[in-house]
Amino acid sequence: MRSGFSDLENQSDTLKLDDEEVVARVLEGNVNAFETLLHRHSDLVARIVKRHVPLQDAEEVAQDVFVRIYESLPSFKGKSIFRRWLSSIAVRTCYDYWRKAYRCREVVMTQLSEKHQEWLEEAVSGESEEKRREADARKEAQDLLNWALAKMSPEDRMVLELIHLEGLSVKEVADLLGWSLANIKVRSFRARKKMEKLLTGQMRDKRRKA
Structure with a gap:
């Protein structure tokens, strides 16, 4: 039971941190801290994706964006604003979507x-x-x-x-x-x-x- 309370306390703590600090927590091994980034930026990612891919594929592409963000966190050096770095990954994921569609001629x-x-x-x-x-x-x-x-x-x-x-x-x-x-x-x-x-x-x- 105490473990559950501890998880809630940790999540509450990360909500008070800025993006760069949350990234540091994730890289230190606190995987649950990534949920803070997901909830904080899910609307931004959804807006970007819906502007660039068909609506029926938007949810799947948005999920791909967050997978890439998680996998790319070690490369985030804090030299740019996190939202801008995240937006870049979202746009490139949309670009890859169209590359795949173009190769398969699914359009x-x-x-x-x-x-x-x-x-x-x-x-x-x-x-x-x-x-x-x-x-x-x-x-x-x-x-x-x-x-x-x-x-x-x-x-x-x-x-x-x-x-x-x-x-x-x-x-x-x-x-x-x-x-x-x-x-x-x-x-x-x-x-x-x-x-x-x-x-x-x-x-x-x-x-x-x-």
Whole structure:
């Protein structure tokens, strides 16, 4: 019985510690202290994962993130904020998800619906930014975006999402993915060109069939 009380006391103690101190406890052998990190950052991990992988796979990927975090704790040197270090692992896990899906070709390449075609025509024809944002908010626009992203390589997809959809800087993306600034800049430029080619190509096909 005393052992149970002792575990509760230890958990209560770790709740008062900052992330770096909790990490130190885990590395000293207090495995239960990791639960504090899990509960403290589960919402952050869930938000990151849900932005980058299909909803039906989000829970499994989030679990993979925490497994990687636990296994990588010895490499955390406290040189960066723990949340930032954790976010980097979450983003890289999502990237690995798409690498696996790309190799297995598990992503379904759906055909564009008529509504998708209408949205695409508005986007390519140079509608106002306000109308573009309104169109982006529609489900049809999200489906179209997913269709185009599914045709990108895992590397291009992550760079597009992080820079052009989430608005992160080149340096922030380089830190998250562990790639060089030059690599991110080149991929961002090329990926955007690929996306534009996909969209304009889809419009060209539509006009040809009209």
